[in-house]
């Protein structure tokens with residue numbers, strides 16, 4: 001991983017930290033979209049009460065088509081399925097055409113888990129466990145609540 005990867009994931013963790021405790025039953029997630037030449041294109045964190053999701057916000061805030069080679073940095077595995085009937089974050093990232101996804105913590109919730117596999121099946125490069133020790137505090141209570 002390069003220095004840019006660390007900077008971008010640290011920014012995603014910072015975004016999630018700012019929403020930590022404000023997202024209800026949903027975990028707080030941070031997402032940063034970076035161009036191949038190191039520009040921060042967009043970012044988002046899970047909304048108050050748990051919605052919208054971080055990736056959803058980062059993608060909708062970016063106007064136009066994402067540049068070829070965009071990387072998405074996400075503190076939690078992008079969700080596989082929504083309980084709201086909306087498109088999942090893994091499908092949104094696939095549809096938006098990101099080239100690479102870097103994830104910190106893997107989701108253990110049944111609707112969250114599986115996002116990595118979906119992204120991989122779409123032929124997109126995905127790395128997980130990145131800066132996991134720094135992001136772990138965000139999901140301790142959430143995972144404990146799953147039993």
Ligand SMILES: Nc1c(N[C@@H]2O[C@H](COP(=O)(O)O)[C@@H](O)[C@H]2O)[nH]c(=O)[nH]c1=O
Nearest residue numbers: 029046053054078079082083089109112
């Ligand atoms: N908040 C959050 C995620 N939350 C995960 O997605 C699951 C379904 O969420 P929902 O449809 O809102 O009930 C939720 O239980 C949790 O595992 N996932 C993400 O990719 N990004 C986000 O910002």
